[in-house]
Amino acid sequence: MHLFFSKKDLALGIVLGVVIGLVLGYVVSTRDIDDLKSQISNLQSQIEQIRELIPPLRTLAEENGILIGSAVTASYLTEAPYAQTLSREFDILTTENALKFEPVHPSRDQYTFGDADAIVSFAEANGMKVRGHTLVWHQQLPGWITQGTFTREEWKTILHDHITTVVSRYKRRIYAWDVVNEAIDDDGSLRNTVWLQGIGPEYIRLAFEWAHEADPQALLFYNDYGASGSGVKSDAVYNLVKNLTESGVPINGVGLQMHISLESPPVFGDIAANFERLNDLGLEVQVTELDVRLRTPATTEDLTQQANIYRNMLEVCLSADNCTAFVMWGFTDKYSWIPAANPGYGSALIFDESYNPKSAYFALISVLAERSNQD
Ligand code: XIL
Secondary structure, X not given: OOOOOOHHHHXXXXXXXXXXXXXXXXXXXXXXXXXXXXXXXXXXXXXXXXXXXXXXXXXXXXXXXXXXXXXXXHHHHHOHHHHHHHHHHOOEEEEOOOOOHHXXXXXXXXXXXXXXXXXXXXXXXXXXXXXXXXXXOOOOOOHHHHOOOOOHHHHHHHHHHHHHHHHHHOOOXXXXXXXXXXXXXXXXXXXXXXXXXXXXXXXXXXXXXXXXXXXXXXXXXXXXXXXXXXXXXXXXXXXXXXXXXXXXXXXXXXXXXXXXXXXXXXXXXXXXXXXXXXXHOOOEEEEEEEEEEEEOOOOHHHHHHHHHHHHHHHHHHHHOOOEEEEEEOOOEOXXXXXXXXXXXXXXXXXXXXXXXXXXXXXXXXXXXXXXXXXX
């Protein structure tokens, strides 16, 4: 039989067909990809527009009568997204390390206030309050204190000078102080610190009195971890502040650190009950160092559970008559003490490392917005 096409023509035809097919396929798929790209960018701009409609945390918190804040480090304030996120979202800042004894008072005759000054100025420029952290603690102490051998009178003079100098410098500018931090041990006894050894148990009362003398307007807090719900330590903190209050010591409230792990979430009912008994003493409570750590890398499920813990804790604060501030120990996972302090853990805050809000952020927004709408 005579063939119109030779085998060679046929082969050429097949090759040509395949080439045309590939080219057409390429054109179509590039068009698909371009379509997809433009859809994604439309979605992104819609998300941006929606985010602009969501009021910042501080606006909603103010409507609900509480302050909302974060611990900060002075050197990051020059990083634009760090400073912008802070000033947009929060109305109270805590000096994370700047006012601890070692950085602020490294030798007996030397005070270094640069970092704290920068934080306080930033706060003032952005209409924010400041929590001063912390006047008396057993950690982050300079060598001249940890290795010092002084008489009881000398220890009193040292602590008096320290508190007077630091509090006076920021008189009327720092709104609240963590006067004494972590003075109760996990078993409920007074922690054996240089201050207890040097001065005796009355160092606590003296610290509050000296802080009050230096700035009578400042709110003065006792701050601790593991004391938010029920238990031996919580009872010990309660008894301590009850005694202080009943003996007329100038104390305004209790700061609850709340470094929470996803693996052992708090019992929120116990926390609410504790807030209430402190309220009965006439004391404020503030959540002072909240973070919710999880094993990294975080799963979506982890982040949802984390958001629920943030949500529930804020609910407890808003439902209590005496909870006046909700402060987190940082706000971006880019800068958090967790990975260094708890290897294998992280992702504990409400913005990710690129300053994108996480589920926990939206959980806080939704609690505040719901309650704003109820009013
Ligand atoms: C942490 C800081 O976040 C770290 O940068 C520092 O290296 C150690 O201290 N309880 C407190 C805080 O009261 O001062 C601690 O802050 C975290 C635990």
